[in-house]
Amino acid sequence: MEYLILISYFSFSLLSWFYILRDKLPKQVDYIIILSASSSRITKRRIAKGIEVASRYPLTKILFCGKKMSPLFQKEMMNICNTCFVNNKSTNTYEDALYAKRYLKNVKNVILITSSSHQRRARNTFHRVYREMKIYNVPTNDIFTLYSPFLPAGWIVTFINLLKDWKYNGRKV
Numbered sequence: 001m002e003y004l005i006l007i008s009y010f011s012f013s014l015l016s017w018f019y020i021l022r023d024k025l026p027k028q029v030d031y032i033i034i035l036s037a038s039s040s041r042i043t044k045r046r047i048a049k050g051i052e053v054a055s056r057y058p059l060t061k062i063l064f065c066g067k068k069m070s071p072l073f074q075k076e077m078m079n080i081c082n083t084c085f086v087n088n089k090s091t092n093t094y095e096d097a098l099y100a101k102r103y104l105k106n107v108k109n110v111i112l113i114t115s116s117s118h119q120r121r122a123r124n125t126f127h128r129v130y131r132e133m134k135i136y137n138v139p140t141n142d143i144f145t146l147y148s149p150f151l152p153a154g155w156i157v158t159f160i161n162l163l164k165d166w167k168y169n170g171r172k173v
Contacts, residue, residue, distance in 0.1 A: 016149030016158040020116040021123060021137040025053070029060055029136065030107040035096055035114040035122055036066025036073070042115060043069040047076050049140045050113050054081065057111075063087060063103050065096035093122050094168065097129040109134040116142040116149065117157040121165040128169055 034050040037043045043066070054062055061083040064073040070088035077084050085103055090096040104110070107130075114122045116139035123135050147154045 012152075012155045013150045016117070016155050019120060019158050019162065020139050020149065021119045022139065023136040025056065025111065025136060025138070026109060026134075029057055029109050029111050031104060031110040032057065032060055032062045033096075033100065033110050033112050033126075034062065034064045034073070035093065035112070035118070036064065036069035037115065038068070040069065040072055043072055044076070045140045045142075045145075046113055046115065047073060049138060051077075051080065053111055053113065053138055059083075061085065061103075063100060065090050065100060067091050093118075093125045094129075096122075097126045101129070104130065104133070107133060109136065111136045111138050113138045113140065115140050115147065117147055117154060117161050121161045121169070124165055124169040 032050055032054055034046050037046060050062060054060065062077065062081055063085045064070065064077070065087045067088050067090055070086045073086060087096065087099045087103070090099045110133060112119070112123055112126060112135050119137050119139040123137050126133075126135055142148055142154070143150070147157050149155070149158065
């Protein structure tokens with residue numbers, strides 16, 4: 001019985017780990033897009049990752065997407081960056097992509113920042129809206145959080161995102 005539990009643990013951990021998308025960053029990008037989360041703690045992790053990535057691209061514009069956490073973003077980022085924009089209308093990932101069209105006209109490539117377990121579904125959703133745009137994935141490092149791919153909570157979140165991806169984007173992973 002212990003072996004079955006151990007094998008299950010390693011199997012789910014590996015599946016969750018391989019679900020995370022990681023891309024090699026390009027030399028230049030047009031926008032860095034940071035997606036908000038339902039909690040301020042997770043959103044702060046995404047903003048911190050956005051600041052880290054933006055330091056490599058000092059002239060790149062930053063777009064924050066999410067209605068609920070937009071005041072937090074404005075508080076955290078507006079003093080740091082003068083090329084930051086806020087899409088404060090969207091309430092889900094698909095609306096993030098849809099409402100971002102206002103900012104992303106004639107944009108060739110973007111970096112998309114969100115949580116590790118949400119990264120693949122977010123990329124697929126943005127790809128559905130922007131077929132011609134190159135999207136580079138930068139997940140936050142959620143290894144030592146509640147949603148780690150090595151914890152059951154992380155497996156559940158990954159599985160839910162996988163189901164949502166199949167449902168909304170009709171994509172195989």
